[in-house]
Amino acid sequence: MRIDTFVPAAVAAALAFTLAGCATTPSAPLEPVSGFTRERYLGTWHEIAAIPSWFQRECARDTMAVYAPAPEDPEWIAVRNSCRTAEGTEKAAEGRARFTGASDRGALEVTFVAPLGFWLWAASGPYVVIALDPDYRWSLVAHPRRAYAWILAREPRLSDPVLARLRLELERAGYDPCRLLLTASADPRRGARLCDLELAG
Numbered sequence: 001m002r003i004d005t006f007v008p009a010a011v012a013a014a015l016a017f018t019l020a021g022c023a024t025t026p027s028a029p030l031e032p033v034s035g036f037t038r039e040r041y042l043g044t045w046h047e048i049a050a051i052p053s054w055f056q057r058e059c060a061r062d063t064m065a066v067y068a069p070a071p072e073d074p075e076w077i078a079v080r081n082s083c084r085t086a087e088g089t090e091k092a093a094e095g096r097a098r099f100t101g102a103s104d105r106g107a108l109e110v111t112f113v114a115p116l117g118f119w120l121w122a123a124s125g126p127y128v129v130i131a132l133d134p135d136y137r138w139s140l141v142a143h144p145r146r147a148y149a150w151i152l153a154r155e156p157r158l159s160d161p162v163l164a165r166l167r168l169e170l171e172r173a174g175y176d177p178c179r180l181l182l183t184a185s186a187d188p189r190r191g192a193r194l195c196d197l198e199l200a201g
Contacts (some may be wrong), residue, residue: 014065027146028176032107033132038077040136041129042067045152048138048184049163049194053148059083061185065152070096074105079110095119097127106132131169133162135151140166146175159187164199 011163041193043102046072047063050056062119070076095112096119106129113120131140138153151158151166156167167177189197 020044027144028130030033030130030131030142030144030173032105032128034105036104036106036129036132037136038103038199042069042077045139045154045183046156047150048153048158048187049151049180049182051147051149051179052181056083059183060086060142063183066069066193067097073118075099077108079112081112087194096148130173137165138162140169140175142175144174149180151180153184155186157184160197160199163194163197167197167199170194 007112008018036055043066045065045067047065050063055128061084064081066080067084068078068080075098077097079097080092081095082092083089084090093112095109095110097108097115098121100107100109108129109124110127111119111121111124126144128142128144129139130142133139138151138158141150141152143149146194149170151163170177170180174197178193180194182190182192182194182197184190
């Protein structure tokens with residue numbers, strides 16, 4: 001399998017984050033989780049569900065993110081997003097994340113743009129963790145304008161009770177759960193809208 005780096009998609013993603021802040025209706029502020037610990041959040045996360053985004057249109061399965069300490073700044077997080085296309089090609093994008101406030105709150109910004117090797121924070125997008133498992137087994141990531149949302153997990157599939165809980169969390173945060181599609185490759189219901197799933201809470 002070959003690996004393609006989708007830098008244009010990463011740039012598009014950053015621009016989409018920026019444009020989303022200008023083009024959508026203002027929403028109530030999101031409340032990031034408190035007691036956030038960066039070290040516990042590092043590692044591999046599988047995408048379980050998400051609002052479809054055009055910069056991920058080539059992703060067919062195995063969408064995940066790997067977070068690690070950034071070598072150039074101990075306060076930053078190195079980000080590697082990847083997925084497999086329908087043909088089995090891996091697509092990957094490298095980026096950086098940093099906290100927008102106190103490091104014990106789950107409010108960060110992420111950029112995938114690094115002209116001449118310098119990370120461009122002006123092209124970053126918000127990454128707000130609004131729900132987090134106490135054992136860091138799953139995470140709900142939101143966008144202040146509700147333009148994007150991701151359900152992430154350490155394993156490639158989440159149980160129905162957890163999905164039911166996160167569906168409620170999304171509603172409380174002002175999202176329409178019907179906008180999120182199940183993307184977990186290990187779930188046979190992949191492609192279904194989150195609102196259509198019969199989940200035992």
